[in-house]
Amino acid sequence: MAFSALILAAGAGTRMKSDTPKVAHTLLDKPLVRWVIDCAKDAGATQICVVLGHQREKVMALVDDVPIVFQEKRLGTADAAKQARPVLAGKDAPESVIVLNGDTPLIKPETLRDLALAREASGAHACVLTFKAQNPTGYGRIVRDLEGSFVKIVEEEDASIAERNIHEVNSGVYCFDTKVLFAALERVGNDNAQGEYYLTDTLPVIMEAGGRVDIFSTEDESELVGVNNRVMLAEAAAILRQRINTRHMLEGVTMLDPSSVWIGPDVELEHDVEVLPMTLLMGDTHVGRGTVLGPNTRINSCQIGEDCSIDETIAIGSTIGNRVSTGPRAYLRPGTVLKDGVHIGTSVELKNSTIGVNSKVPHLSYIGDSQVGREVNIGAGSITCNYDGVNKHPTEIGDHAFVGSSTMFVAPVKVGNDTVTGAGSVITQDVPNGALALERSEQITKEGWSAEHKKKLIGRTGSFQTVV
Secondary structure (H helix, E strand, O other): EEEEEEEEOOOHHHHHHHOOOOHHHEEOOHHOOOOEEEEHHHOOOOEEEEOOOOOHOOOOOOOOOEEEEEOOOOOOOOOOHHHHHHHHHOOOOOOOEEEEEOOOOOOOOOHHHHHHHHHHHHOOOEEEEEEEEOOOOOOOEEEEEOOEEEEEEOOHHHHHHHHHHHOOOEEEEEEEEEEEHHHOOOOOOOOOOOOOOOOHHHHHHHHOOOOOOEOOOOOOOOHHHHOHHHHHHHHHHHHHHHHOOOHHHHHHHOOOOOEEEEEEEOOHHHHHEEEEEEEEEEEOOOOOOOOEEEEEEEEEEEEEOOOOOOEEEEEEEEEOOOOOOOOEEEEEOOOOOEEOOOOHHHHHHHHEEEEEOEEEEEEEEEEEEEEEEOOEOOOOOOOOEEOOOOOOOOOOOOOOOEEEEOOOEEEEEOOOOOOOOOOOOOOOOOOOOOOOOOOOOOOOOOOOOHHHHHHHHHHOOOOOOOOO
8 A cells, every 4th residue: 555645734823823833843842744744654655745835944944854845825725735746646656645734743653554545445536534522613524424424524614503513523634546636626716705725625526526535533532633822732742742651651661750751752761761750851862771760850862871870960962871870960961971880970060071981970070072081080079171262172081080179170181090180289281190180379377367367357347246
């Protein structure tokens, strides 16, 4: 079974009240239109064409992996579909074409496959995907005859009282015989209040020409909900979150509170991963078995190994080995690489740096543009001063180095293996293997100074207060 997919994404989406085109708004960090395209791909569509119009320059980059056509004037859905003729109506085009909307991100690949199979099996020229809506308000109602066959779609404003009580509604998704669709589009008129050409009007055109229109129904109302405003966007996100979290839990992932966990569609979690509340996992992220994520953690496009503890951590574009612990309040910026057994502690920030096997950056430090060796201990409050106001410079710290607290490395600088830096030092020159590096002023101690100082203060003010 071969079929193509035509995705209509040319509308303005005014109810979103946004400078961003509706189909470019994101669910779980993925644009609405991408959900639809990827669904069509997963369903097996051999050709996909997207129709763009409103603010197309903001959408084109999101869909540049499939053919794009443009609707220059917003003349309705039938006019939008006509623009795809050069792409989808060639002599080698698949027999079936499924028409989708770019704002229906919840539809499932298996539903599209079943729809295409149903049309092909029945020989119908068109097949309308329908569902039973608990509240059909706003939807076009599906009118059947006594035998249950399709008669028409009645829009709510045109429906009788009896028709408004119908709960079977039009999803806006159709499967057509490709040749029949593009022939019918040429005969659709615009004799309506809006002066637009509607895709639904292809159905009576087909039937008047002796063609057959069938109905294919799905039980899951949620997958056919469109997104027209910010409320519906949030509702769709909640449905997707539940679907994704349920899939991961069935595959062996533990979630203490699934309603407080958000996982993107491209995230991979191995079994025995545990995800604690208020954790957000997005992008091309992979997490190895036995790792605990959260609470209060945000991960984006990271590769994380096995048996790690990622506690209250933000990690972006980072690679984390096995048995690594981070946090709380750790920040791993892009380019961070943590080798096996590394510990990154409280209020530590790393950027574009590699931390070697079993090394530790326990607390209150910044490591940027650096290479840190094996079994290194970075004392509290240490900083690699990588920026000179114009350019970034690297720091290299060798294996088994012990960095005293509050050491400043003024890059570019290299510190060798088995070295020690004294607490409070500012290291501006390379340090050879096995050396101790100190850079301090001589300590000055004035005995009795505190009492004399207090006497001076009392003499000036007449009193002395101890502030607690």
